[in-house]
Amino acid sequence: MHIHELNPWRTLIALSAFIVILIIGLITMPKPLLKYEKTVDESVNALVESDAYFYPWELEQVIAKETDTIVLFDLRNNFVFGQGHIPGAENLSASVLSRKENIERMKKLRDLGVTVVLYGDSELDANGPWMLYRQVGFNNVKLLLGGYRYYFEHKDDLSATINDDGYKRGIARYDYAEMAAPKDGAVLSDIEKPVQVQRRQKSNVAAGGC
Amino acid sequence: MNKNYIILTILMLVLAVGTLFLRMSNEPKQIDPEELLQEIIQPTRYVTTDQVAKMIIQGDPSLMLIDVRSTDEYIEYTLPGAVNIPLEDLLVEDNLLYLGIPGKKVVFVSNDDIKADQAWVLTKRLGYGSTYVLKGGINCWMQTIIDPQQPEETAAATDFETYSFRKGAQMYFTGAGSDDGGSNQVNVQVQRRQKSNVAAGGC
Numbered sequence: 497m498h499i500h501e502l503n504p505w506r507t508l509i510a511l512s513a514f515i516v517i518l519i520i521g522l523i524t525m526p527k528p529l530l531k532y533e534k535t536v537d538e539s540v541n542a543l544v545e546s547d548a549y550f551y552p553w554e555l556e557q558v559i560a561k562e563t564d565t566i567v568l569f570d571l572r573n574n575f576v577f578g579q580g581h582i583p584g585a586e587n588l589s590a591s592v593l594s595r596k597e598n599i600e601r602m603k604k605l606r607d608l609g610v611t612v613v614l615y616g617d618s619e620l621d622a623n624g625p626w627m628l629y630r631q632v633g634f635n636n637v638k639l640l641l642g643g644y645r646y647y648f649e650h651k652d653d654l655s656a657t658i659n660d661d662g663y664k665r666g667i668a669r670y671d672y673a674e675m676a677a678p679k680d681g682a683v684l685s686d687i688e689k690p691v692q693v694q695r696r697q698k699s700n701v702a703a704g705g706c
Numbered sequence: 707m708n709k710n711y712i713i714l715t716i717l718m719l720v721l722a723v724g725t726l727f728l729r730m731s732n733e734p735k736q737i738d739p740e741e742l743l744q745e746i747i748q749p750t751r752y753v754t755t756d757q758v759a760k761m762i763i764q765g766d767p768s769l770m771l772i773d774v775r776s777t778d779e780y781i782e783y784t785l786p787g788a789v790n791i792p793l794e795d796l797l798v799e800d801n802l803l804y805l806g807i808p809g810k811k812v813v814f815v816s817n818d819d820i821k822a823d824q825a826w827v828l829t830k831r832l833g834y835g836s837t838y839v840l841k842g843g844i845n846c847w848m849q850t851i852i853d854p855q856q857p858e859e860t861a862a863a864t865d866f867e868t869y870s871f872r873k874g875a876q877m878y879f880t881g882a883g884s885d886d887g888g889s890n891q892v893n894v895q896v897q898r899r900q901k902s903n904v905a906a907g908g909c
Binding site for chain 1: 710713714717721736738739740742743744746747775779782783793794796797816817818819820821823824827828831832841844845848852853879880881
C-alpha cells in the first residue's frame with residue numbers, strides 16, 4: 497500500500513506546496529515591456545490611417561507653443577541634434593529607444609493623452625520605430641512626414657507646405673517606363689560590347705565549360 | 707482507486723490545458739517587440755542601387771527582388787527580375803513562401819523606400835531574415851543607374867569610379883538588347899559573387 501493512502505494529509509500538503517510554487521512562478525515570471533496589440537494584418541491596414549501621421553504644417557502650432565499635448569522626439573543622435581533641431585523637440589536617439597526608462601516614459605505619455613511625434617533626418621529614419629510603437633499599442637505616436645530634412649528646407653514658411661507634395665511618400669518622381677526605355681542601339685553599339693561579354697561569360701559558366 | 711489520485715489527476719489535466727492557453731495567447735512565429743526594436747534601429751538593412759545593379763549584372767543567383775508596389779505600377783515598370791507582391795498581399799501565405807529561402811537575399815523595392823521599409827518591418831516581425839530594403843527605391847534607381855550625373859571635375863576619385871560603374875550599368879539596363887533578357891537575368895544560374903564594393907553615393 498502506498499504511503500499517501502495511509503496519510504491523505506501529506507498528499508494534500510504536497511499538492512498545496514506544488515500549487516503555491518506554480519503560482520509564485522507565474523507571478524514572478526518576467527513580463528515583457530512591450531506586447532503586440534495589433535496583428536500583422538491589422539498593422540498593414542493601419543498604415544493607411546491618416547491620423548497616424550503628422551504633417552509638416554502642423555509643426556507651426558508646436559513651434560509657437562500653442563499646444564501642450566504634443567511632444568516631438570528627435571531620433572537622431574545627440575551630436576546632430578546639437579547642430580540643429582525643430583524648436584521644442586527633445587532628443588531621444590534611436591539607439592536608446594529600447595531602454596526600459598524610455599519605454600516607460602512613452603507609456604506615461606500615452607496614459608496622459610499626449611501625442612508623440614517621431615522624426616529622424618529623413619522620414620525613413622523614423623519609419624521603423626514609429627511602426628513598432630503603433631504595433632505595440634501606442635496609438636498616440638505619429639510620424640512626421642518628410643522628416644527633419646524637409647522641415648529644414650521649408651522652416652521659413654511651413655504653412656505653405658500644405659500645397660506642396662515634396663514630402664509625400666511613395667510617389668514616382670519620374671516616368672520610369674519612358675526614362676528606362678531601351679536607347680537607340682546605334683548610339684550604344686560601341687560600348688555595349690563589354691556588357692555582352694559579361695553575359696556570355698555567365699552562360700559559359702552555367703554550361704560547365706572548362 | 708483512492709480519491710486523492712483522482713483529484714491529483716484532474717488537477718494535472720487542468721494545468722496541462724492551462725499551458726495550452728498560455729501558448730495560444732502568443733502568436734506563434736513572431737519575434738519579441740523588443741528584439742524587433744533592436745533590429746529596426748540598425749541601418750544594416752539598406753542596400754544601395756549600385757549594389758543591386760551590380761548583383762543583377764553579375765547574375766547573382768542569391769538576389770531576389772520583391773516589388774511591393776501595386777500591380778499597375780509593376781506592369782508599367784519594375785527592376786529586372788523583380789516579382790510583384792503588393793504590400794497589402796505580402797502576408798498572404800503563398801506570398802510568404804518567397805521569403806526565408808536559404809541562401810536568398812530578398813530586397814524589397816518601392817517607388818521610394820518607405821513602403822519597402824514597411825514590408826521589411828512586417829516580415830521581420832514574422833521572423834524572416836536575409837531581407838533588405840533598396841535605399842531610395844526606384845526613384846533613386848533612375849537618378850543613379852538609368853540617368854547618372856557626371857561628377858564635377860574637382861570631385862573625389864571614388865566619385866568618378868562610381869560614375870564609371872553607373873555609366874556601364876546604364877548601358878546594360880537601357881542599351882539595345884538588354885531589354886529582352888530583363889526578366890531572365892536573375893534567373894540565370896551562375897556563379898555566386900560577392901556583394902558590390904562600389905562606393906555608395908547618391909540618394
